[in-house]
Structures are given as C-alpha cells and as structure tokens.
Amino acid sequence: HGALHQINDQLDVFKPITKWAERITKVQDIPEVVARAFRELLTGRPRPVEIELPPDVLADDSDVVIQTAQLDGTGFPEEAVFAEALLALCNAKKILILAGDGAQSGDSSQQLRGLAELLHAPVITTPEGKGVIPEDHPLALGAAYYGFGVARALIPKADLIVTVGARANRDMSGIPELGAGQLSVQIDVDPTEVQLTSPTATALIGDVAQILRELTSRLRGSRLSTTGWELAELDDARNWSDWNISKVTTYQKSVIDTLRDVLPRDSIVIAGVTNPAYWAHLTFPSYASGTYLTSAYFATLGFAFPTALGAKVANPDSPVVALTGDGGFLYNLSELATAAQHGINIVIVLFNDGAFGASLNDQQTQYQGRVLGTEIRNPDFMALAKAFGIVGMRTNLEEFGETLRYALTIKSTVLLELPIQTAVPPFQASA
Incomplete structure (x- = not known):
C-alpha cells in the first residue's frame, strides 16, 4: 500500500x-x-x-x-500409452524427430542420439535445442526458425513426427501443420506443453531421458518398418535451406561462418536479441548440449551479456562468447564492472547498427519510413571499455576473424565492437 x-x-x-x-x-x-x-x-x-x-x-x-x-x-507414462507409442514407432517408415530445450537436461541428448540412430530418424531442433545432437552428425538437420531451415521440406514427407521437449510454436518455427495420415508422438516432462502444442499426439509424460532410454531398449528387440531416409534426400534439403537463407542474408552468414571457424568446438555461445544472432540460430553449427543459449520466445533484450558471465563462472575452462546488439547491450553495460572486478573473462561481440534494428527495419518497411524511438545515440564503446578497465577492440567485417582469434587469447573481458548495417531478421523475411 x-x-x-x-x-x-x-x-x-x-x-x-x-x-x-x-x-x-x-x-x-x-x-x-x-x-x-x-x-x-x-x-x-x-x-x-x-x-x-x-x-x-x-x-x-x-x-x-x-x-x-x-x-x-517425475513419473512414467502408463503402459498402454507407452505401447501405443511403440506401435507407432515400429510401423512408421519415415520418422522425423523435433527436439527442443527439454532434450538438453541430464543425459537426454545422449539418449536422443541413440534413438535417432536406431530409427535412422533425422533430427531438427528449435534454437533452444541446438546441440542435443552434434550438427555435423549425418542425421542432424539444424534448427527450424520462422520458416527457414529444412522443416518445411521434410516434415510433409514423414509419416511420424516425434517431438522431444519442444514448444512447437508454429509461428516461431514455421513448422507446417501435420497432414492426413501423419502421426505424432510427444515426449515431455510438462503435460501442459503437450496440451498447448499437440493435443492429438500420443503423449509420453515423464522424465525425458528415462522415456528415451526405455523406448530405445524396447525397440532394439522389435521388428521395425522404418526405411530411413536417403542421405541424398537429406543433403538436398540442407542445400535448399542454405540457398533459401543466402537469398535473404547479406553479411550475417559470413560473420557467423567466421565465428564458427574461429571458436573452439567446446565454446559456449550466448545468442542475444540481435540480427546476426537470429541468423546464427540457423547457420551456426552447435556440437554439444548446453553450448548454445538463447532467451527463447521471450526475446529478452539485454539477455546475452549477463548470461555469458554466468556461463563462464559455471564453465571456467570453456571459451564463452556473447552475441549482442548495441540496443541490448545498453540494458546491462554496468555489468562490465562485475566482469572486471571478478575477473570473468569472456568475449562480447557487440554488433553496432546504432538502432533497435528489427524495430527500425519494421518501421521502415511497414510504416513508410516513419521512424520513432528506434535509432540510438550510442556512447563511445571503446572509451567505455577503458573506463571499466577491460579491453576494447573495434573491427570490421574483413578483419573480424583475426580480431576474434586474438581476443580469445586475452586474459580479460574483451568488448569487440563490429559496426554493421541494419538488416532484415528472419521473422520479417520471406522464407
């Protein structure tokens, strides 16, 4: 009161x-x-x-x-429901797995990979599920995000979709509605998620790792109808997806490709709410569970930098990189003092377009260029880094890779500023 x-x-x-x-x-x-x-x-x-x-x-x-x-x-599904899921898996010829953040916990990712290999089932993830299967695995097909990725091409060809710990929001993923004759099995610890996303699915509610382990164990002794997918078919889908993304991105894919080339395999990347990070959901290969973190559907500005500090404290031996825009970074830049005081050595890649870029692009394209409140008057970020006692570096697209490689060797928090142009994000692009 x-x-x-x-x-x-x-x-x-x-x-x-x-x-x-x-x-x-x-x-x-x-x-x-x-x-x-x-x-x-x-x-x-x-x-x-x-x-x-x-x-x-x-x-x-x-x-x-x-x-x-x-x-x-956590409980375990009733035997009758479990048997129904087993029957569907045994009878399906082409199975596709959609995995989300719920497949990251415990040894769920390891169990998921074993089930996928047994069923010859390719795996598509949400951005939050990246890394549950190494993205250089033959069955890994990357993420689905706002219609980009391989989901649109392959889901209509599957007769069974197995969703594992994923919030299958069709607006954000662009995953098509299931057609007549297509079956769905959903595995989740939270029954409300099944009710929200797949009310007609055969729902296996309980500990995800335990359910996956039991499915794999029972299926090993069963007669499977799966014919699997031709590797050429999966390669065609990947190539189509790459072409579809390259039509829309300008510099972003090359930046993300450089990032992947430079970073060690065990690096942890925090993908903030910024244009290159949106495209990283689709183009940055992740190789291990828990190494690619997002703010999911909350799309929280300011998320990347403080989350990266926590990730580094929890994983002191792994390189940690935060991908942030200038607008989002301004939300929490005072945490530079925390990083300096406690010696939390991360690399902040600051994409600077002088704007809340997605909103600016939306105003310019949808409202005839009437711009309000989306252009930012930024501080001198290099002077700011010096004032906080950390290392500041400004680079360009051509020198980004070499500068990042050097930044990873410095025993300090590094603020690496990369000026960019405002560009279209996936959710404002046509897939």
Missing part, C-alpha cells in the same frame, strides 16, 4: 514468469512453503520459483519446525 519497493498485486507479477509463487503471511508457514519451493524447483520441468516474505513475518522470532523437501519422482 505504498511502502518502500511495494506495488499492488506483487505476487501476480511473478506468476506468469515462474513455475510457482507463494506469499507467506504467518511465520509457522515458512518451513512448509520453503520445502514446497525446493520440491517445485528440483522436480519436473526446471523453472524458477518465488516466495514473497513480508518484513513483519521475517522479523517474527517464533519457533518453527524445519522440514526437509520430499522430492517426488
């Missing part, structure tokens, strides 16, 4: 962006609520939780009994 930091309905602010949120009004409820919070946090779909604790409750010195969180098992 107007107290410091307080807003009306504060709990309701957190509910859409957390898995579970609760307000504590009595000190006696603290142990139960905290135990519930850890149970929600550590089981099922991993998402943040929030507890709201008013100051008067926090100051109460009453005695309480501490509880230990009882972690529930």
Whole structure:
C-alpha cells in the first residue's frame, strides 16, 4: 500500500514468469512453503520459483519446525500409452524427430542420439535445442526458425513426427501443420506443453531421458518398418535451406561462418536479441548440449551479456562468447564492472547498427519510413571499455576473424565492437 519497493498485486507479477509463487503471511508457514519451493524447483520441468516474505513475518522470532523437501519422482507414462507409442514407432517408415530445450537436461541428448540412430530418424531442433545432437552428425538437420531451415521440406514427407521437449510454436518455427495420415508422438516432462502444442499426439509424460532410454531398449528387440531416409534426400534439403537463407542474408552468414571457424568446438555461445544472432540460430553449427543459449520466445533484450558471465563462472575452462546488439547491450553495460572486478573473462561481440534494428527495419518497411524511438545515440564503446578497465577492440567485417582469434587469447573481458548495417531478421523475411 505504498511502502518502500511495494506495488499492488506483487505476487501476480511473478506468476506468469515462474513455475510457482507463494506469499507467506504467518511465520509457522515458512518451513512448509520453503520445502514446497525446493520440491517445485528440483522436480519436473526446471523453472524458477518465488516466495514473497513480508518484513513483519521475517522479523517474527517464533519457533518453527524445519522440514526437509520430499522430492517426488517425475513419473512414467502408463503402459498402454507407452505401447501405443511403440506401435507407432515400429510401423512408421519415415520418422522425423523435433527436439527442443527439454532434450538438453541430464543425459537426454545422449539418449536422443541413440534413438535417432536406431530409427535412422533425422533430427531438427528449435534454437533452444541446438546441440542435443552434434550438427555435423549425418542425421542432424539444424534448427527450424520462422520458416527457414529444412522443416518445411521434410516434415510433409514423414509419416511420424516425434517431438522431444519442444514448444512447437508454429509461428516461431514455421513448422507446417501435420497432414492426413501423419502421426505424432510427444515426449515431455510438462503435460501442459503437450496440451498447448499437440493435443492429438500420443503423449509420453515423464522424465525425458528415462522415456528415451526405455523406448530405445524396447525397440532394439522389435521388428521395425522404418526405411530411413536417403542421405541424398537429406543433403538436398540442407542445400535448399542454405540457398533459401543466402537469398535473404547479406553479411550475417559470413560473420557467423567466421565465428564458427574461429571458436573452439567446446565454446559456449550466448545468442542475444540481435540480427546476426537470429541468423546464427540457423547457420551456426552447435556440437554439444548446453553450448548454445538463447532467451527463447521471450526475446529478452539485454539477455546475452549477463548470461555469458554466468556461463563462464559455471564453465571456467570453456571459451564463452556473447552475441549482442548495441540496443541490448545498453540494458546491462554496468555489468562490465562485475566482469572486471571478478575477473570473468569472456568475449562480447557487440554488433553496432546504432538502432533497435528489427524495430527500425519494421518501421521502415511497414510504416513508410516513419521512424520513432528506434535509432540510438550510442556512447563511445571503446572509451567505455577503458573506463571499466577491460579491453576494447573495434573491427570490421574483413578483419573480424583475426580480431576474434586474438581476443580469445586475452586474459580479460574483451568488448569487440563490429559496426554493421541494419538488416532484415528472419521473422520479417520471406522464407
């Protein structure tokens, strides 16, 4: 009611962006609520939780009994449903797997690869699923994003689609609706995702790795009808996708190709909300689970730089690179002090077009050039880097690769600025 930091309905602010949120009004409820919070946090779909604790409750010195969180098992599909999925997999001739972020946890990616190889099933990912199968694997077909990628060409040819831990949003992925006779099996830890994306699918709800492991085990002793896909057919789809992307991109693909050529295989890339990173979803090969991070459908400006700091702290021996635009970087540039103070050595690739580029391009193309609030007056980023005590480097498209290679050898956070032109992103392009 107007107290410091307080807003009306504060709990309701957190509910859409957390898995579970609760307000504590009595000190006696603290142990139960905290135990519930850890149970929600550590089981099922991993998402943040929030507890709201008013100051008067926090100051109460009453005695309480501490509880230990009882972690529930994730569960396993009923046998009848599992048998239905097995039958579909045994009878299908051409199977295609769509994998998302839900296939990244635990050893899910390893189990996914084993199932794909057993079924001779190619794997398409969402941007969040990149790396669940190495993208130089013969069955890896890259990501689907706003109609780009191979999904449009191959999904109509499959008679069974297996979706693993993916939010199959058809607007963002551009994945076509399934046709008559095409079957769908969806594997997910979260039943609400199945209801939202594939209400008619055979749904296997539970621990994704465990389900994949059990499917593979049972299918090894079964008679499979799959004929697999001709490698030439998959190569044709890849070539078509590359051609389709090259029609639209100007400099972006060459920048991403250079990035991949320079970075070690185990590098972690944080793809922020910036034009080259959008195209990186489609053109940057990722080779291991958890090495390509995005803000998913939230498209959070400012996400890349602070996330890269966390990724480096968690993986100190791996090179970490943040891909960010100038607009997004301005959201969190004060974290340069954090990087310098704690010696968190990452490379920030700052794509500078002097604008919130996607919005600027939208205004110029959709509103007859009427531009409002999308052009940015930027600081001198090199002077800014010097002021924070980190290394600043400005490069160009021709020297980007060599400059990046040198930046990776420096024992400091490096702000690597690359001036670019505003260009069309995938979601404003015609695939």
